[in-house]
Amino acid sequence: MLVLLDAFDVVEGRPASREQVERCHSADYLDRLESLAVPTLLDADTVASKTSYDAALLAAGCSLAACDRGGFALVRPPGHHALPGRAMGFCLVNNVAVAARYAQAELGLGRVAIVDWDVHHGNGTQDVFWDDPSVLFASLHQWPLYPGTGGPGEENETTVNVPLPAGAGDADYVRAFEQRVEPAVRAFEPELVLVSAGFDAHVDDPLAAMRVTGDGFRELARRSAALAPRTAAVLEGGYDPRTLPSLVAAALEGFRE
Numbered sequence: 001m002l003v004l005l006d007a008f009d010v011v012e013g014r015p016a017s018r019e020q021v022e023r024c025h026s027a028d029y030l031d032r033l034e035s036l037a038v039p040t041l042l043d044a045d046t047v048a049s050k051t052s053y054d055a056a057l058l059a060a061g062c063s064l065a066a067c068d069r070g071g072f073a074l075v076r077p078p079g080h081h082a083l084p085g086r087a088m089g090f091c092l093v094n095n096v097a098v099a100a101r102y103a104q105a106e107l108g109l110g111r112v113a114i115v116d117w118d119v120h121h122g123n124g125t126q127d128v129f130w131d132d133p134s135v136l137f138a139s140l141h142q143w144p145l146y147p148g149t150g151g152p153g154e155e156n157e158t159t160v161n162v163p164l165p166a167g168a169g170d171a172d173y174v175r176a177f178e179q180r181v182e183p184a185v186r187a188f189e190p191e192l193v194l195v196s197a198g199f200d201a202h203v204d205d206p207l208a209a210m211r212v213t214g215d216g217f218r219e220l221a222r223r224s225a226a227l228a229p230r231t232a233a234v235l236e237g238g239y240d241p242r243t244l245p246s247l248v249a250a251a252l253e254g255f256r257e
């Protein structure tokens, strides 16, 4: 994360309140996270420790600030695998989900669309909003791949999953975005688009097998921003610190075009 804070003019955020986070997570789960005293394995690949609760509230709070100012929350831990009642896949609090509920409850917005182009399926976000027709969730992801959800046919009226085969590159992503995501989001007429911006679909990323480049992320960002009068983004995955700053910069250019 330091590579990102060094690369951009950043505004420091404040932590989200317990009430704001409880719009998406159970009190029992948050109590458990808050009470951790030693490094603890919360699932097969999610370690949390004494300071993790504060870090998670800060990441969520930055995501709310991104909604306020149309910004990009450069935060870790990521959020889109976090479920209402448990941590999952490096994620503790579902930042983008907390941001969507904040936009509705405190900014007075109605329909919110979440566009998730992290290489993994945003199962936690899907879970939070599966039965909520006021939030549309659209995800492009490598499939099959962790966490295994988001396969063909796993959809409802406000859940759009676009599983893509390993090896997909810029043209495949843009075509899928144009054919599947854009028609659904436009028909939904959101007042805000929130982007779960992961960069682990990049060709050099060590965790997956896609071939997206900086140009591809710029184009996905440009197209995402064109879908609503307001846009904000939250960082999800992206695990090569050498490429991450340039990919975030490319996405920022796209959001501003």
Ligand SMILES: [Zn+2]
Residues within 6 Å of the ligand: 118, 119, 120, 198, 200, 236, 237, 238
């Ligand atoms: Zn990911």
